Amino acid sequence: MKFSAIDLFSGAGGVSEALKKHFDIKCAVEFDKIIASTYALNHGSDHLLVKDIRKVKKKKWNRIKSKLNGDNLDLLVATPPCQGFSRHSRKKSVTNADDRNKLIMQVIRVAKILQPNYILFENVDNIVNFKIFHIFLTLLANLDSDGHKKHRDRPSYHLRFEVVDAVNYGVPQHRKRMILIGEKINEFPNTDAIIKESVKGQPYVTNPLPLWPKTEKAPTLRKHLEPHNLSKLEAGGVDEKDKLHRCRNLSPDNLIRIRATPRNGGSRSDWKEEQLTLECHKKSNVSFGDVYGRMNFDNYAPTITCGCLAYTKGRFGHPEEDRAISMREAALIQTFPMHYKFTGKVDGNAHEGSSENIATQIGNAVPVRLAQSFVDLIFNQLLNVAQIEFFSEQLVAATQA
Known part of the structure; x- marks a missing residue:
């Protein structure tokens, strides 16, 4: 059984390589033509948009949505450019106005249209220190202080985000990255998913989403x-x-x-x-x-x-x-x-x-095995829900027979 996925800022296709085992990739977006050529060599070009994501209009996203047969997108993956958030950036301020940093808000825009069941987001570890990321988390959670949906037309997500070292997920290199998983909230109020700020100004989730892959130490x-x-x-x-x-x-x-x-x-x-x-x-x-x-x-x-x-x-x-x-x-x-x-x-x-x-x-690129750990986890969650729904339908049908 394959679920639907979209790969934003797809790069050379490391995440798509992990996705295609369990997911039907409905769209991948990559701005750079040379990098997009690498993606196409490995994953084809039929679903590839070689375009600035900011110029992909709502009409285009709605056409993609129409191919989901009335269902919501299962998984939205986003790995936006990280250079503006890097510790090595020449702009040291965590409030710097690097235009690339604003690209993370495209995830909010696309999520509003496609209403994905899950979101997987990856970037450098230093992104957690930026105000724009704090705003991003608040918009993704989309909850007021009582756990109710703040904006009715946008989905709400229960989040978990952590800085991980890829070496703990089967990748033979030390590579620290911030990874976020978001699961769509369907019942309100949800006070566990509220985004708060610590006394040191660090954002956190009241009770983070209890969903994370097991670690697997890499070979030498x-x-x-x-x-x-x-x-x-x-x-x-x-x-x-x-x-x-x-x-x-x-x-x-x-x-x-x-x-x-x-x-x-x-x-x-x-x-x-x-x-x-x-x-x-x-x-x-x-x-x-x-x-x-x-x-x-x-x-x-x-x-x-x-x-x-x-x-x-x-x-x-x-x-x-x-x-x-x-x-x-x-x-x-x-x-x-x-x-x-x-x-x-x-x-x-x-x-x-x-x-x-x-x-x-x-x-x-996102290391393929690192991506695979999180993609497999989300696939298994989707599969469990699909199986429960299937057996529930079977039980209702048997009762009515």
Whole structure:
């Protein structure tokens, strides 16, 4: 049995990869044409809208709604751009006016039209410190202080949101993300779902939704990658049988640096020759200690970012080979399956085009296994309700016979 879903801000399709096991994806929305090309390579383009979500009119959403045969949408997924909420944003204020931050309000707009039974939302952990997110929660809950619906034309949701580390959901990397689940409220009043604010100004739900997947510790990087038997590469190399398994070249100086870095977890602090250290890194208050570091096969990867192909941008050195990790390794650490295709140009074929574009898609993606944990949970909830309704109908029919 498949339920209906919509994937907003779909990116390269990591969440859709998790969704398609149990859900019929009615629509996916992605603004960037190159990223949308990757999505289409893997999930088709019939249901894909390559458009600024703010310009998708109510008329279009109503047409999609009409295909649900009178039912509400089962699941609305939203993974809006996170850069404006990031701790690394140049705009440090939690009240900054980055236009991308306003995109989360599109979830409210679409939910009003489609009235989904569940909402799944993902973003960076730092979003909880932003006033606009507090407003977002209040609008999603849509309850007054007595637990009654505040605006009759909008759905109300019982929410639960937490900051999680993807490593606890089967993903072999430390990646902290804020995940929110919302379940539509059908009976009022509901005083458990009221959004309040702590004395420190942090939002919370009176009694959070009692729905969350069990944790599952990820395998180490070695155990995760070994079954794929990836070929060894030199810096700048490419596997002719797997075009995604290619890595950046290293300058002569950086080649010396990585050779001086101990295998499996070594960092620039291990260099014995002082001249290898950049002047800017010699200051005592310099952060980003992972720069020029190696991953550790017997541990977990750091957060895979858009700069994951660059040895100079984080702990993205290969654990044992003298090179940065490849695009294939980055995609596997993000738990994309081996068959997944990426393209770096509009309407490009698999693994063609700009490596930087592909790295951005991989780094921005929701890890597939992380998404799968939450998608499976919501599917099982929907299935339980459907089964209860089915047996209730059968019982009524038998009673009337």
